[in-house]
Amino acid sequence: xxxxxxxxxxxxxxxxxxxxxxxxxxxxxxxxxxxxxxxxxxxxxxxxxxxxxxxxxxxxxxxxxxxxxxxxxxxxxxxxxxxxxxxxxxxxxxxxxxxxxxxxxxxxxxxxxxxxxxxxxxxxxxxxxxxxxxxxxxxxxxxxxxxxxxxxxxxxxxxxxxxxxxxxxxxxxxxxxxxxxxxxxxxxxxxxxxxxxxxxxxxxxxxxxxxxxxxxxxxxxxxxxxxxxxxxxxxxxxxxxxxxxxxxxxxxxxxxxxxxxxxxxxxxxxxxxxxxxxxxxxxxxxxxxxxxxxxxxxxxxxxxxxxxxxxxxxxxxxxxxxxxxxxxxxxxxxxxxxxxxxxxxxxxxxxxxxxxxxxxxxxxxxxxxxxxxxxxxxxxxxxxxxxxxxxxxxxxxxxxxxxxx
Amino acid sequence: xxxxxxxxxxxxxxxxxxxxxxxxxxxxxxxxxxxxxxxxxxxxxxxxxxxxxxxxxxxxxxxxxxxxxxxxxxxxxxxxxxxxxxxxxxxxxxxxxxxxxxxxxxxxxxxxxxxxxxxxxxxxxxxxxxxxxxxxxx
Numbered sequence: 226x227x228x229x230x231x232x233x234x235x236x237x238x239x240x241x242x243x244x245x246x247x248x249x250x251x252x253x254x255x256x257x258x259x260x261x262x263x264x265x266x267x268x269x270x271x272x273x274x275x276x277x278x279x280x281x282x283x284x285x286x287x288x289x290x291x292x293x294x295x296x297x298x299x300x301x302x303x304x305x306x307x308x309x310x311x312x313x314x315x316x317x318x319x320x321x322x323x324x325x326x327x328x329x330x331x332x333x334x335x336x337x338x339x340x341x342x343x344x345x346x347x348x349x350x351x352x353x354x355x356x357x358x359x360x361x362x363x364x365x366x367x368x369x370x371x372x373x374x375x376x377x378x379x380x381x382x383x384x385x386x387x388x389x390x391x392x393x394x395x396x397x398x399x400x401x402x403x404x405x406x407x408x409x410x411x412x413x414x415x416x417x418x419x420x421x422x423x424x425x426x427x428x429x430x431x432x433x434x435x436x437x438x439x440x441x442x443x444x445x446x447x448x449x450x451x452x453x454x455x456x457x458x459x460x461x462x463x464x465x466x467x468x469x470x471x472x473x474x475x476x477x478x479x480x481x482x483x484x485x486x487x488x489x490x491x492x493x494x495x496x497x498x499x500x501x502x503x504x505x506x507x508x509x510x511x512x513x514x515x516x517x518x519x520x521x522x523x524x525x526x527x528x529x530x531x532x533x534x535x536x537x538x539x540x541x542x543x544x545x546x547x548x549x550x551x552x553x554x555x556x557x558x559x560x561x562x563x564x565x566x567x568x569x570x571x572x573x574x575x576x577x578x579x580x581x582x583x584x585x586x587x588x589x590x591x592x593x594x595x596x597x598x599x600x601x602x603x604x605x606x607x608x609x610x611x612x613x614x615x616x617x618x619x620x621x622x623x624x625x626x627x628x629x630x
Numbered sequence: 631x632x633x634x635x636x637x638x639x640x641x642x643x644x645x646x647x648x649x650x651x652x653x654x655x656x657x658x659x660x661x662x663x664x665x666x667x668x669x670x671x672x673x674x675x676x677x678x679x680x681x682x683x684x685x686x687x688x689x690x691x692x693x694x695x696x697x698x699x700x701x702x703x704x705x706x707x708x709x710x711x712x713x714x715x716x717x718x719x720x721x722x723x724x725x726x727x728x729x730x731x732x733x734x735x736x737x738x739x740x741x742x743x744x745x746x747x748x749x750x751x752x753x754x755x756x757x758x759x760x761x762x763x764x765x766x767x768x
Contacts, residue, residue: 538693
């Protein structure tokens with residue numbers, strides 16, 4: 226028997242691994258010191274713990290521990306990367322290249338910079354969700370100071386060709402930032418091999434605690450400096466002031482260590498479950514579509530549109546399963562997913578999309594339960610759908626003159 | 631967002647799901663909304679030729695739970711009413727009955743529109759001028 230409700234929304238957040246929690250607990254009580262306290266045991270213990278975590282996180286992405294700057298999370302890391310580069314390298318240029326399917330933390334930071342005089346190029350993506358590398362090459366000017374392209378998309382799991390993008394950036398002497406939140410811990414990320422200069426990482430997407438993240442900032446070849454967006458005591462090499470979240474950082478470190486040692490095993494696990502879910506749903510239901518490239522994708526992601534069934538009503542029918550929808554009705558903006566839209570998925574299909582995020586703790590039994598529940602609910606809602614009825618009658622819905630058009 | 635008990639009840643046990651033969655003279659069909667907006671409602675009424683009373687109503691809805699509940703409720707309410715009485719059903723009545731939050735008010739508006747469209751279609755078939763042109767009826 227599966228235990229309900231089932232959590233399958235691991236792109237939103239993940240459960241803290243019990244091994245991570247265990248590591249964190251001492252740092253709330255006995256070892257509660259401030260890592261910046263240089264003259265007593267409490268401070269030394271905290272500093273040592275932070276140093277250990279820095280090593281664990283650096284190791285996961287093949288960086289030097291000194292290149293890890295702790296932040297409050299990936300939103301801050303993304304803000305720091307864009308705003309920090311824009312200010313620090315203002316004399317060199319004011320042009321930043323990013324992409325339309327980035328996380329809002331990147332898009333909104335870019336728009337913020339645009340207001341203060343930066344020039345931003347938002348690259349388009351193809352149907353598969355990938356940017357065109359020629360577009361990237363052609364967008365670079367002598368004023369370009371930064372390319373910021375995410376490693377894995379948070380909605381579709383689509384993996385950009387980070388190594389190729391890093392190569393282009395390096396050849397053109399432009400800094401390369403990647404929002405690697407959904408990729409680190411899921412697929413191998415190597416800052417040396419991929420020529421990554423700055424990266425955003427988050428603990429709670431990899432079975433660590435919320436409220437802690439990191440920015441990887443390259444120290445050699447080239448030495449990258451970021452203007453801080455938070456000023457204060459000069460912590461984190463002056464790039465991010467504020468007392469370090471020691472228990473959170475300890476948990477982040479442990480989560481990174483586990484991700485590194487278990488990466489191969491875990492990605493096989495999530496991939497197999499994801500494929501079991503996909504193939505079962507495709508066998509059970511007609512007119513279902515995977516959104517985004519199926520090959521270039523994080524192993525645990527399945528973003529699927531169930532034609533003729535509105536996403537929120539589907540979520541309501543599977544209320545013992547936690548997943549997300551790209552439907553407008555589930556977002557604050559009442560607009561369907563901008564990521565799917567950018568990939569050319571029509572609004573009518575974007576409204577029917579569901580994002581399944583398979584993670585470390587999901588089981589085969591859970592996958593089978595989810596597949597069964599989704600199948601039944603889609604069938605029930607299609608019986609209720611005037612669109613499905615019309616499609617079955619052979620009416621091309623695109624030729625219908627809708628009253629609301 | 632939490633749904634009201636009545637929305638959940640209509641979603642789990644929708645009333646009057648189905649289709650009537652839209653070619654029949656006594657059937658009026660209203661189809662409102664658009665797929666790209668995430669809501670399409672089809673509401674049909676079958677009207678007794680002598681009394682002008684709606685003796686049957688059916689719906690099918692593509693949309694969120696509140697849209698399904700609004701149209702399900704609308705079919706319940708129009709049954710037994712004359713076509714002109716049915717036109718007095720207001721979206722605010724639906725909002726109140728289902729305790730819809732502000733963000734879902736458009737679902738009730740759509741249900742009201744669907745009733746009007748169905749009545750219009752029926753009236754057109756009977757030589758009366760309807761007011762709301764609708765997507766279907768075909």
